[in-house]
Amino acid sequence: MNKLIKKFAVLGHPISHSLSPQIHSLFAKELSIILEYKKFDINQDKFDEHLKNFIKKGFYGLNITLPLKNSAFKICSELSERASLCKSVNTITFLDNKILGDTTDGIGIVNDLKNKAINLENKNILLVGAGGSANGILYDLIQTKAKRIFITNRTLSKAVEMKEYWGKFSNKNQVILKVVELNSFSNLNFDLIINATSSFLTNGESPISNNVFNHLNDGGACYELMYGQETPFMKEASNKTNLVFDGLGMLVEQAAESFYIWHNLKPKIKNVEIFNSSGFESFR
Ligand SMILES: NC(=O)c1ccc[n+]([C@@H]2O[C@H](COP(=O)([O-])OP(=O)(O)OC[C@H]3O[C@@H](n4cnc5c(N)ncnc54)[C@H](OP(=O)(O)O)[C@@H]3O)[C@@H](O)[C@H]2O)c1
Numbered sequence: 001m002n003k004l005i006k007k008f009a010v011l012g013h014p015i016s017h018s019l020s021p022q023i024h025s026l027f028a029k030e031l032s033i034i035l036e037y038k039k040f041d042i043n044q045d046k047f048d049e050h051l052k053n054f055i056k057k058g059f060y061g062l063n064i065t066l067p068l069k070n071s072a073f074k075i076c077s078e079l080s081e082r083a084s085l086c087k088s089v090n091t092i093t094f095l096d097n098k099i100l101g102d103t104t105d106g107i108g109i110v111n112d113l114k115n116k117a118i119n120l121e122n123k124n125i126l127l128v129g130a131g132g133s134a135n136g137i138l139y140d141l142i143q144t145k146a147k148r149i150f151i152t153n154r155t156l157s158k159a160v161e162m163k164e165y166w167g168k169f170s171n172k173n174q175v176i177l178k179v180v181e182l183n184s185f186s187n188l189n190f191d192l193i194i195n196a197t198s199s200f201l202t203n204g205e206s207p208i209s210n211n212v213f214n215h216l217n218d219g220g221a222c223y224e225l226m227y228g229q230e231t232p233f234m235k236e237a238s239n240k241t242n243l244v245f246d247g248l249g250m251l252v253e254q255a256a257e258s259f260y261i262w263h264n265l266k267p268k269i270k271n272v273e274i275f276n277s278s279g280f281e282s283f284r
Helices: 020-030 044-056 069-075 081-086 105-115 132-142 156-172 210-215 232-238 248-263 271-278
Strands: 006-012 035-041 059-064 091-095 098-102 124-128 148-152 176-179 190-195 216-224
Touching (some): 006 020, 020 248, 044 059, 044 069, 069 132, 081 105, 105 248, 124 132, 132 156, 148 156, 156 176, 190 210
Parallel strands (some): 006 035, 006 059, 124 148, 124 190, 190 216
């Protein structure tokens, strides 16, 4: 491989399903950039050691996926404000002996919602989940100038901790942050319900009962962070609204933002092009 060709990779475990190499290759093709982009299955215990090897081998940047985003956050020498607040890093750049960390998941979902003409200004959002992804997108969700964001989670104490943690930032942005108990939403209505849980993977069910979708306003949307197949959350949401989306668009948009960080160029490739080139079966 020519030394001048910039080398990139995505690290995670498991990693075989990752579409990042295809996505970055399509971006590079569109913008006439030559690069190498690979995927590596990396053990969390030896993350620091692996990272040093990538530096030694001359990699320019890395994408970090589950379950390594917090380990990556801990090892970076400099963090963007959003990565620092989200305590999560999905984009690493090796520059001048520094390890620069950023997170693009939040801007990924916000840009995808914009592409889908979902305007969040002054709207009410229900965010289901209080894990890494829910925290990872909250910084950018708050910046949309939504009116209120309701957080709910199976383990309610984690939603309470999340509200306390993000309280100052949401106040600064004049967004009201509230915690609601899972499935008890009387008197509340939402414009957007986001499923940021891994319930499909843990028990194959929707994390919220059917009844919650009755609290969706007319013209409201539902967004599932997972992608690749229709989940029970999406199926149940479809009975209430036509605006039901999976996380493929978020994946593409977070990759586009990483690409921008590394190359200072914005790709325009659309979701559907990635979908067609990725080879996973259509489910709609
Ligand atoms: N599209 C994209 O680009 C993108 C990017 C990142 C992540 N994701 C997806 O986002 C999802 C969440 O990932 P994560 O990193 O946030 O995981 P995580 O940190 O492990 O958090 C898991 C969350 O799911 C909840 N949960 C798990 N099983 C549940 C069940 N059976 N019923 C109700 N709640 C349940 C957990 O609740 P407790 O606190 O009660 O355990 C917690 O809130 C994954 O499906 C991942 O694939 C997509």
